[in-house]
Amino acid sequence: MPPHVFAYLDLASGSMIIQAAIAGIVVVPVLMRNKIRALLGRGKPAEDLDPMTPLDATDPERAPVSERAPGATLNDATGSDRS
């Protein structure tokens, strides 16, 4: 593992400092939100979420064609051309 990040971008001190500050602030509400969601059964805590879950599996709008309801088509997309 490299000892430090390969930062070919200009990181800008201000961005790094505020990043650290925001990360320190949001960690508590984010954890709390995840716990509450877990208690309500509305989702798993972030640390338990499989980050590799395809969007398709979590967003009904993105369900693959093979998993969509029968008859689902592109009809919603159609309209008239511009005239």
Added chain:
Amino acid sequence: MTPDHGATRHPASWRDPSGFIYRRDGVLLRQVQPVWLEEWVAFRDSALARRLVAAGKLLPWQDSDIADAFDSSAAAVIRPETLPFVSYPYEWTFGQLRDAALLTLDVQSAALGQGWTLKDATAYNVQFRGVAPVLIDHLSFQRLPPESPWVAYQQFCEHFLAPLALMSRRDVRMGRMLRDQLDGIPLDLAATLLPGRSKLRLGLGAHLHLHARSQRSHAGDARKPTEVKIALGRLTALVESLRSTVAGLTWEPSGTEWADYADRGHASYEGGAPDAKEAIVRAMLESAVDGSSGGASSGSGGGEGASSGPMAWDLGANTGRFSRIAADLGYRVLSFDIDPAAAERHYRALRSAVRTDTTPLVMDLADPSPGLGWAQQERAGLLERANADVILALALVHHLAIGRNVPLPMVVDLFAALAPEAVVEWVPRGDPMVDVLLASREDVFTDYTTEGFDSAVAARFEVRTRRPIEGSTRVLYHLVRR
């Protein structure tokens, strides 16, 4: 370091010393430099890479022979999957930019979970396969050193958060600012342009307004990334906070001139005219697919991502009625429209249907994307990327000729520059839409006649078929470039 003959380095691939992309014998390849070989091999063999590709979030690739390298400095060569077309963030709808942002954050979240991080987060690292965003930069991944900050945090905010916030909270047309700001929208500028109440939103207040203020306050600092420590749990929370902020930015595509156009009736067509028009367009596209002119079926253009299968560009596509006909015939389709709301509605409908054959883009054909960036080659202009076998220009000519004052020969020249074949609808004087365009202005368009259009066409195309649309005064032309 002398490059082999027959290889051309991509004009946009020079920022990251880890490697670069180039084209050899028409094939797009990526060279990995020695400085990045260890990281690349570790990533290539990782579960993260396999799972990202399997989830459709990272463009698949194949290892290639080192003999295919651009030059002798290569440590490895890979061959990414070919994309049919390369689009840019300033051509995307609001939803496309938002989905590209969420993809980037999802990938970063996944990477953090497995001890990796993205070392850059530019919007140009995302492309669309149909309506599915995919990360294309295989060298963006680095193993995360302990307690490191996210080095791409600022870049993410400038490339994604700032433009999305402006589009959502101020005006969707501000997405076009990305055309002038290739490195993303400066956060201080975004903070100035956003409504004051956006400071009260937790996510925007922190990641954008406070971020901009911190940049100003520490403008003179020369701090190394190793001097800032962030525990992994906090870094994960930061990414999750960014995701919530981006997900909370919304925009409803309505209220523009064309957004609801598809829902309204049209005086230009009577009775079964729309169906008749569809049937003629389908027949003309089928004829183009047959390829009797040699145009279709080859991906004949010299654009970035020519690949197999015919390509159709639908110019002025609105919400995509005729794009769908082309897609159903087997074309890969790019659907251009000037109206961000119409393009957004098209994008959402396609996303619901998970079509992988059509990509909507926002484009003003009277002012298409130019060559931009370093040497004006970093981001190619629209015409440089022209790779259509056939274009559809339905109910478009009168908007360019009368609405934008473009002379008919120049309109036809544009069509000829874009594709070897064209399906064009001619809307003559007397049509209700032409009357609307002329209602509030002086009629200076003495050349806007059927004879004038035929003359302009004859200079650049042969007319394969010419069919009036029953129930209207309009005529469809199937044109083959001379």
